[in-house]
Amino acid sequence: MKVELDTDKCVASGQCVLTAMDVFDQDDDGIVVLLAEEPGADQLDDVREAVAVCPAAAIRLVEK
Template identity: 60%
Template sequence: MRVTVDQPKCVASGQCVMLAPEVFDQDDDGTVELLTATPAPEHHDGVRESAAVCPAAAIHLADR
């Protein structure tokens, strides 16, 4: 899995950080920060759920 984020689209809801804190963080303004673009397999479910619930559709996933 490869993860990318569209930071300008981010609305700082923080759902991604709550669901996959090993992969996502937020800067001082609340905007998503990607900690790793290639998360370990044990984090894939959280990353998929983060992408699904992101209100701005700012998280994009691709198969490697």
């Protein structure tokens, strides 16, 4: 699985970081930064949760 971001949609809520801090971070403006484009199997549940809680729908998890 691969994570895709639409940083233009990001509203800097930080929910993704709280949910999957090994995969997401925020820049100085609060915009999401991807730390792991292809998260490990042990991180997928957290990434799926981050996708679900993102208020701007700025994160997608897609099959490669």
